[in-house]
Amino acid sequence: MKRGVGATLVELLIAMILGLFLLGSVLGVFVASSSSVSRTGQYNQLQESARLALSLLGEELAQAGFWADLTGDSLNLDSVQVLASVANDCVGEGDNNASMPALRGHFRYLWAYRQDTTPNMSCSQGAVEGSHVVQIKRASGPPREAAELESNRYYLLANASRGILFAGDRAPVPTLTQGRYWEFQHRVFYVERREDGVPVLKWRQLYVNGGMVEEELVEGVETLQIRLGVDSDGDGSVDSYLPPSALSPEQWEGEVTLVSVSLFLVVRAPVAEPLSQDTLALTLPDGVLGYSDGLPRRLFSTTVMLRNPVLILRGAL
Secondary structure (H helix, E strand, O other): OOOOOOOOHHHHHHHHHHHHHHHHHHHHHHHHHHHHHHHHHHHHHHHHHHHHHHHHHHHHHHOOOOOHHHOOOOOOOOOEEEEOOOOOOOOOOOOOOOOOOOOOOOOOOEEEEEOOOOOOOHHHOOEOOOOEEEEEEEEEEEEEOHHHOOOOOEEEEEOOOOEEEEEOOOOOOOOOOOOEEEEEEEEEEEEEEOOOOOEEEEEEEEEOOOEEEEEEEEEOEEEEEEEEEEEOOOOOOOOEEEOHHHOOHHHHHHHOEEEEEEEEEEEEOOOOOOOOOOOEEEEEOOEEEEEOOOOOEEEEEEEEEOOOOOOOOOOOO
16 A cells, blocks of 8 residues: 655644744734834824924914003003903912002013922912923904903903903993904913823913813823023024023013023823833933833924013003
8 A cells, every 4th residue: 555645743843833933923023013103103193292282382472462452561550451350360470470460560471480399370289390380461363342252251452552351241341442352361381290190281271260270282291391582682682591490580570571482392102102111311491301111202392483572561660
């Protein structure tokens, strides 16, 4: 009898080993490809979060101190009548740094500080230490008609020489010769960690009901820092960039002109998927921050020119 033709045990073992090597190679390519796709997706998400955060902050900073027809002046009680009060307000340092203008001092429409263990504003208690808190006040357009005013917002009614600040639920609505109605905004930007540990860019925004209400803006923003472009000689160009802490109370009161703000954001992937165990060092204005958790991060920066840069102390007592 002829013996059947087939694979021997040795041949089968060799084939199995070769198959395992081939399968391992395919799996290695798949894992590498999957990791690359994940990494690309993470960094695309970082870019999008940074773009949104910089856009929000940039637009607000560019318009800081816009008071419609009163732009170029400090809101003070010589030219502005205040017919509103604010509960649960965010009040910063200085004689005149609440939502509504006070009797004394320069009305600070742009102000910032570095968060530490003793916050300078009661409404930023949860802000991440080492990050900056930025306060911005301005009027927002386009102008409204009296019938279009929202009851939960504050408004600035202004002409070339006078203004009235009032709540949108006020009746009757104030009037002013050749005056126009603009929404009045007070916003405080800061970074805070949620209960799930994800860092988030937030703001406190002014409403009639609730005062300065906290709202979440962009996930993944881990650190916010700024530098203020100061014009010391009045030629309209930046002479130096300073941290908020370098400006004295007198300078915040209007002794210098701020013409630009440089923004620096560290943005982290909101999903905790470590991609590397390498230590990452990012250089920010306040120093170098080091990270060793392997989470993808990037440093983003931009410079915003202020459209209403003049800080003038007029009529203050």
